[in-house]
Amino acid sequence: MSVAGTRLTKQKSLILDLILGTKCHPTADWVYQEARQHIPDISLGTVYRNLNALANQGLIREMNYAGSSSRYDGDVSQHYHFTCQSCGNVFDLPLEAFTMIDNLVEEQEGHSVEAHRLEFYGTCKTCKIEEKQ
Amino acid sequence: MSVAGTRLTKQKSLILDLILGTKCHPTADWVYQEARQHIPDISLGTVYRNLNALANQGLIREMNYAGSSSRYDGDVSQHYHFTCQSCGNVFDLPLEAFTMIDNLVEEQEGHSVEAHRLEFYGTCKTCKIEEKQ
DNA sequence: TTAGTAATGAGAATAATAACTATATATTCA
DNA sequence: TGAATATATAGTTATTATTCTCATTACTAA
CATH class of the missing domain: 3.30.1490.190 (Ferric-uptake regulator, C-terminal dimerisarion domain)
Known part of the structure; x- marks a missing residue:
């Protein structure tokens, strides 16, 4: 389950799991705080990079909100x-x-x-x- | 035409005129560039301050766009x-x-x-x- | 005219996100 | 299997829009 030229690292897979496992439409920072509890030295840059990658692959949806920070949604169906x-x-x-x-x-x-x-x-x-x- | 505790300075009045005089839904930076041609030493902070003030007074509308910069609209009717x-x-x-x-x-x-x-x-x-x- | 209030310009601060870089993993193929 | 290559990472710095700070200036109203 990997797209050509991309790898499913443990960081990316954790981030995907976190997004899919919540209904709270989290921000990048929420994902970062949660992810650190599993991979303590994960970096915020890695979180952003993977959130973008996952959104490009269509596995999650980015909702970039007016003014404030983007939120991410594991439910990619139209709603x-x-x-x-x-x-x-x-x-x-x-x-x-x-x-x-x-x-x-x-x-x-x-x-x-x-x-x-x-x-x-x-x-x-x-x-x-x-x-x- | 001034709200209690506020003054219609030449900066604020110029900014309002610029917004009302265009249909291009400009960004704060566009307003700043235009304003400098009339008041060369106007500061970007003043532009932001007045755009916010005018929006609070309901004279213009702020459209804060996802991801990128806010735009302002002199047409405050619903559209x-x-x-x-x-x-x-x-x-x-x-x-x-x-x-x-x-x-x-x-x-x-x-x-x-x-x-x-x-x-x-x-x-x-x-x-x-x-x-x- | 003066005391008080509000606005200004200049620059520093903030916050979200992206870019950079050296290192560390994977993957591929001999 | 192991070297060669490609991709991802952590950590850090840069960027960009916007807000804040503060000393100074300009109104306003008694």
Whole structure:
């Protein structure tokens, strides 16, 4: 399971496992902190290099967020995210892909649309309850 | 036309004029380069400070893009953008706001949605023609 | 006119990420 | 198997966008 010209090192495989084993859409730094508990002298550069490599291979998805740091997602299927502005957590949304809006833009404007980004922001279920108290 | 505790300096007023006078969704650095032609010793810090202030006052809109630098928009009405991955230009889209998708997420997930971001990526009309040649 | 407040320019600080480099592993092939 | 080659690593430095600091300047309102 290695692409030509690439090797599956223990660092890369650990990083992949960490991403696949969480639903928290972690940042590079989260991955680094976790990885150090298994390979203490792993370097942050190696984490970034492998996150990029894994994203290029299509094994994980990079969600590079406005302003702040990128997050990574082990679920590469098409889905949208909701970010809670109170606790900072990112939740998966079970919405279907709105492919028709791409067509709308193509028809109205004449640009050829390759992708769209759709993200939701607000207060999550849990934080909403806490705010009321 | 000044908010209590704020002053409309010649720097701030120039920066606002520059943003309002272009449709190119400029970056802070573009604003800085333009501003220097009118106030040669204006500093980049002042540009950032005023861009943030103007955005907080609701006079301009900040579009902080994934990965790269923020862009600013003098048109504060609700509208979406298309970014050409070939020439880098950002175009306005005359689409209506999809407010119903916010409701969909609220109903399905129980989070309270305050806003969504929707951006389109692809190849613009002009670059599409150039690629064919 | 003066005391008080806000904004400025210049430069240092920060934070996320990428690039560099010498060393250490893998892999390939004789 | 072992030398030759290619790729990855740790550690470090560089880059880039943005914010912060601070001494100075410019308004503002009594």
